[in-house]
Amino acid sequence: xxxxxxxxxxxxxxxxxxxxxxxxxxxxxxxxxxxxxxxxxxxxxxxxxxxxxxxxxxxxxxxxxxxxxxxxxxxxxxxxxxxxxxxxxxxxxxxxxxxxxxxxxxxxxxxxxxxxxxxxxxxxxxxxxxxxxxxxxxxxxxxxxxxxxxxxxxxxxxxxxxxxxxxxxxxxxxxxxxxxxxxxxxxxxxxxxxxxxxxxxxxxxxxxxxxxxxxxxxxxxxxxxxxxxxxxxxxxxxxxxxxxxxxxxxxxxxxxxxxxxxxxxxxxxxxxxxxxxxxxxxxxxxxxxxxxxxxxxxxxxxxxxxxxxxxxxxxxxxxxxxxxxxxxxxxxxxxxxxxxxxxxxxxx
Amino acid sequence: xxxxxxxxxxxxxxxxxxxxxxxxxxxxxxxxxxxxxxxxxxxxxxxxxxxxxxxxxxxxxxxxxxxxxxxxxxxxxxxxxxxxxxxxxxxxxxxxxxxxxxxxxxxxxxxxxxxxxxxxxxxxxxxxxxxxxxxxxxxxxxxxxxxxxxxxxxxxxxxxxxxxxxxxxxxxxxxxxxxxxxxxxxxxxxxxxxxxxxxxxxxxxxxxxxxxxxxxxxxxxxxxxxxxxxxxxxxxxxxxxxxxxxxxxxxxxxxxxxxxxxxxxxxxxxxxxxxxxxxxxxxxxxxxxxxxxxxxxxxxxxxxxxxxxxxxxxxxxxxxxxxxxxxxxxxxxxxxxxxxxxxxxxxxxxxxxxxxxxxxxxxxxxxxxxxxxxxxxxxxx
Numbered sequence: 001x002x003x004x005x006x007x008x009x010x011x012x013x014x015x016x017x018x019x020x021x022x023x024x025x026x027x028x029x030x031x032x033x034x035x036x037x038x039x040x041x042x043x044x045x046x047x048x049x050x051x052x053x054x055x056x057x058x059x060x061x062x063x064x065x066x067x068x069x070x071x072x073x074x075x076x077x078x079x080x081x082x083x084x085x086x087x088x089x090x091x092x093x094x095x096x097x098x099x100x101x102x103x104x105x106x107x108x109x110x111x112x113x114x115x116x117x118x119x120x121x122x123x124x125x126x127x128x129x130x131x132x133x134x135x136x137x138x139x140x141x142x143x144x145x146x147x148x149x150x151x152x153x154x155x156x157x158x159x160x161x162x163x164x165x166x167x168x169x170x171x172x173x174x175x176x177x178x179x180x181x182x183x184x185x186x187x188x189x190x191x192x193x194x195x196x197x198x199x200x201x202x203x204x205x206x207x208x209x210x211x212x213x214x215x216x217x218x219x220x221x222x223x224x225x226x227x228x229x230x231x232x233x234x235x236x237x238x239x240x241x242x243x244x245x246x247x248x249x250x251x252x253x254x255x256x257x258x259x260x261x262x263x264x265x266x267x268x269x270x271x272x273x274x275x276x277x278x279x280x281x282x283x284x285x286x287x288x289x290x291x292x293x294x295x296x297x298x299x300x301x302x303x304x305x306x307x308x309x310x311x312x313x314x315x316x317x318x319x320x321x322x323x324x325x326x327x328x329x330x331x332x333x334x335x336x337x338x339x340x341x342x343x344x345x346x347x348x
Numbered sequence: 349x350x351x352x353x354x355x356x357x358x359x360x361x362x363x364x365x366x367x368x369x370x371x372x373x374x375x376x377x378x379x380x381x382x383x384x385x386x387x388x389x390x391x392x393x394x395x396x397x398x399x400x401x402x403x404x405x406x407x408x409x410x411x412x413x414x415x416x417x418x419x420x421x422x423x424x425x426x427x428x429x430x431x432x433x434x435x436x437x438x439x440x441x442x443x444x445x446x447x448x449x450x451x452x453x454x455x456x457x458x459x460x461x462x463x464x465x466x467x468x469x470x471x472x473x474x475x476x477x478x479x480x481x482x483x484x485x486x487x488x489x490x491x492x493x494x495x496x497x498x499x500x501x502x503x504x505x506x507x508x509x510x511x512x513x514x515x516x517x518x519x520x521x522x523x524x525x526x527x528x529x530x531x532x533x534x535x536x537x538x539x540x541x542x543x544x545x546x547x548x549x550x551x552x553x554x555x556x557x558x559x560x561x562x563x564x565x566x567x568x569x570x571x572x573x574x575x576x577x578x579x580x581x582x583x584x585x586x587x588x589x590x591x592x593x594x595x596x597x598x599x600x601x602x603x604x605x606x607x608x609x610x611x612x613x614x615x616x617x618x619x620x621x622x623x624x625x626x627x628x629x630x631x632x633x634x635x636x637x638x639x640x641x642x643x644x645x646x647x648x649x650x651x652x653x654x655x656x657x658x659x660x661x662x663x664x665x666x667x668x669x670x671x672x673x674x675x676x677x678x679x680x681x682x683x684x685x686x687x688x689x690x691x692x693x694x695x696x697x698x699x700x701x702x703x704x705x706x707x708x709x710x711x712x713x714x715x716x717x718x719x720x721x722x723x724x725x726x727x728x729x
Contacts, residue, residue, distance in 0.1 A: 207351055214726045231716075234723035241722050242666040245354045245659070249645060250638045252356035265637075272634035318627055325630030329621040333614040337434045337607070340637055341367065 001057055005046070006064035012041060013072040019299045025075035026162035030127040035076050035099060044081040048095040054085070059262075063200050063255035067248070070204030070310075073302040075163060077101050077124040079197040084132050087189065091143050091179035098129035103168075104190035104314055106133040108144070114172045115144060118154060121313070123194075125166030126153055130176065136187035145177040146170065159309035161302070185261045192262040194314030196254050199270035202310050203247040205303045206274075206281040210244045212300065213237065213285045220290075233288060240284040243277035250274060257343060265344055268320040275317035278307040350725050353659045356641065357648035363423035370431045373404065378435060386436020387608040387697045390601045391562050393517055394438035395475075401432075402472025407442045408450045409470075415454070415462055416470030422651035426644065430600040436608045440514060440562075445469045448595050449476035449522050452539070456580030456588055461541065465520070479509040479523030479542070479566065480589070486511075487717045489524070490533040490586065494568065496525045496540055498575070503527075503540065505548075505571040513711075515551050515564040518544060524585050527578075537585035540577045547571070558703045591655045596712055598646035598660035603639040603667030605708055606674035609701045610636075612694045613678045625681050632677065635670050639663065658725040665718040668709040675702040 016037060025031035046062055048054025066079050077099050084100035103119035122131055128148050135142045154167040181189065214237060217228030227233050250273040257266030282304040286293050293300045311317065328336060331345050339345045377400065378386075385392060401407050406428045411417025429446075432439050450469045453461050468474035485492045494507025505525060515521065521542045530536035544551070548571035553561035580588050610632060617625050642663050649656040678698050679686065686699035709715040 210351065210726075218727065228723070231720070235716070235719045237726060238665065238719035238722035241351060241726060242662050242669075245351050245662050246635075246638050246642060246666060248351060249354050249356055249641045250634070253638070253641050256356055256358075268630075269634040269637045272631055273638045276631070317631070321627045321630030321634065322623060323626075323630065324633050325621060325626030325628065328629050328633050329614060329617055329626065330619055332619065333611040336611060336614055336633075340633070340640065341430075 001055065001061045002064060005043075005057070005061055006068065008041065009043065009065050009068050012038065013068055013074065017072045017074055019302065022073050022075050022302050029162075029164060030124075031075060035127075038074075038076060038078060039098070043078060044085055044097070044100065045095055046082050047086040048089050052089065052095060054089070054095060059196070059255040059258040060252070063252050066197055066200035066255075067204030067207070067251065070201030070206075070306070071208035071303075073161075073205065073306055075161075077128060079201065080123050080128075080194075083193045083197060084130070087132065087143065087181075087185075087193070088145070088177075090182060090185060093145065093177050093179055096130050096145070099124060099127055101125055101128045101131050102190050102194070103131055103133040104194045106135075108133055108135050108170060110135060110142070111172075113174055115146070115170050115175055116172060117170050119146075119151070119168040119170060121157070121165045122168065123313075124164050125168060126156065126164060131168070132190075134181065134187055134190055141181040141185075141187040143179050143181050144175040146173060147176050150176075159313070161305040161309050163306075163309065165313075186264070189262055191314055192264060192267050195271040195320065196258060196262055196267045198310045198313050199247070199254055199267070199274040200251040202274040202278050202307055203244070203251040205306050205310075206240075206244045206247055206277060209281060209285040209300065209303045209307070210237075210240055213240065213288050216293075217288050227288070236284045236288055240281050243280050247274040247277045247281075263343075265324070265339075268315075268324045271315060271320045272317045272324065275311035275320075278311040282307045350658045350722075350727075353649065353656055354642060354645050354662075355648065357645050359423045359427060359644065360421070363421055363427050366424055366427045367431060370406070370428055374431065374435045374437060378437060381436075381438075383436070383608055383612060383693055384696050384700065385438070387700050388438065388440075389433060389436055389605045389607070390443050391440045391513065392436070392438030393440045393514065393562075395441045395517075397438050398442040398472040398475075400472070401439075401442065402470060405470075407446050407470055407472040408466065411450055411454055411466055411470060415466035417466070422647050423644075426600070426647050430604070430640075433600050433604040434607055441475050441517065442469070442472050443601075444478055444514070444518075445474060445476040447599065448478070448592050449520075451595060452522065452588070452592055453541075453579060455591075456539070458576060460576060461579065465541070474520065475514065475518040477512050477515045477518040477521050477544075479512055479515075479521045481511045482508055483510050483565075487714055489589070490537070492524060492526060492537070494523065494525045496527050496538065496573070498527075501575045502572045503575060503577060505540070505542065505568040505573055507568050509566040509568075511554070511563050511711075512566050513563045515544065515566045516553060516561075520544060521566070522579065524589055527582055527585075530583075534586040536583055537589075538582050539579045539585045539588055540573060541579060542568075542571065542573055542577065546573065556704075556707070558700065590657065593713065594646070594650065594655045594657045594660045596660075597664040597718075598643055598650070598656070600640065600643055602664045602712070603636065603643070603670050605671045606701050606705070609678055609697050610674050612697050613674070613681070616682055616684070616694050628677050628681055632670070632674065635673075639667050639670060642666070658722065661713070661718045661721045661725075664713065665709075665715055665722065668715060671708045672705045675705050678702075 105120040108117035254270030257263035528536040687695040
């Protein structure tokens, strides 16, 4: 399934998502035409069971799609929508159509059957049809589906790349659906899911930035030879390549480990490595490109401004590293290596 | 693009099944082995321990059964060696023969060479060292001057090797020598097996900055070796050595050298880390897991008979940075002075690895050489 997904989405991106379309999305806030044609491909149902009209895919089938979305700087909530329908199917809720998103950070209270509170930093929030949120509870974590029309915008915000990241007020709303999150899905599943998606998008964006940076270094001539033949440039390219390779592997490992639920160790590892790499990679890409890469005309910024945004979205490297470090220290040195090889902490 | 070479791969179940066995063995064998000795990682030498591993079938295990191996998969070997390294077992006696000399002899050697060397390697009784660097040929390996000249049915070897780890403790060296003159420096080089007990060989220890001597300079003064001592094709030494580097640069020894210090650091920090400690331990953990996955990806390629030199260079360059970061962070995260003598065990391990760390990005190819390979390989294939 992976190969069909990768080739289908890449062909679509190649034909449709060019610099002009990405810039148009940034200028207008939303590229509705692009979303409509993407939506027709049916990828938002990728993880929905076949009997419910989906493709029954796994996360490892979809890592390539998320990487490609990153490498084409796709200015649409494709990954978010796939993730929302994945969680809905886990909760036995029928999949939703249209653009979907989720609020990994929210302060919601349930009074009777009415929800009140705030949703923070919802990717593409105002342009979506439905937004999901999780309310932690000792007995059982609850997932709520809210219709975009039910909630009011608190703040229209944008990340560095001009992608909408909105906050909403929820006032006395009856959610469209609500369900208990089944075990072993944890209350931070939206943070983990977002981190997983962004890790692959960053790996893809960095890979593309690496490609164009290497091409530029091979073509740009100074002092009578391509700048890529200078050791100082070569070492920067190599350092970036090391980080990009690590990012690709870390993202793939995070997706692969996430079968029953989003895997905490795999995903936090991926987000830590890709977020750190994003800083190094964007910096080197710009250093090698020189002044031309700093212009609006050159498309490098479509990637680097996303890297600077995505590295902090759904938990920065520091956020996840602190969580992971706490877990490591809590389990102690004797359990450290066994956890690394087992891929989880709790068996030893 | 070369980054596509990195495909996520996992250890198959039958290889993973070995892990419990090797852990139990190490727990028993190393029960009294102090952490400061474990910190030696793969330069710790213990011939008896290597023989015990040989008896278990854990040396040369990927070699064919007819030569004493067990035809184990590359992943089975990976499980064994990463457990040995993570425990800080003294593996250096057989390390080079297991990692590269055995596979190199199997790939390029004559039947006689295979029959003579491989069974003894698998028993953990025959130790090899690697003769590459020379006084004026470090990173620029193709400029080596050591020479073997044919004389009747012998080769006469003259020259000098340097930084040869374990030369004083090994039985054989696989040396890269010049066997003919050629306009292109990479041509006319050959790999030869040299019995280190032969007359005309002088081995002198070189102390490292800690005062210990695990590497050497080795002098060849009209050393007569058999005409059949060449491995592979005369004049093809350069391409053989290049292929060998994929085996040499991608294994877990390229990121586990400071593992004992990392464990000890986690111990010293304890169960309630402060924010900075938690963050850095988390970062190191994520790096370790990812480096291991990168290394497993290269292992998959090697097991398919490919020679992933580019990806191996990435693992080694990225891995050395990680290994070197651990002593740096250990000093930054805890208010505790490193001690060569006295102090806590952690202070001694820290002192030792801090001093060893510079070698991590020198041995087996410097960071600068690796980064050149990585940059030039971008956009290839």
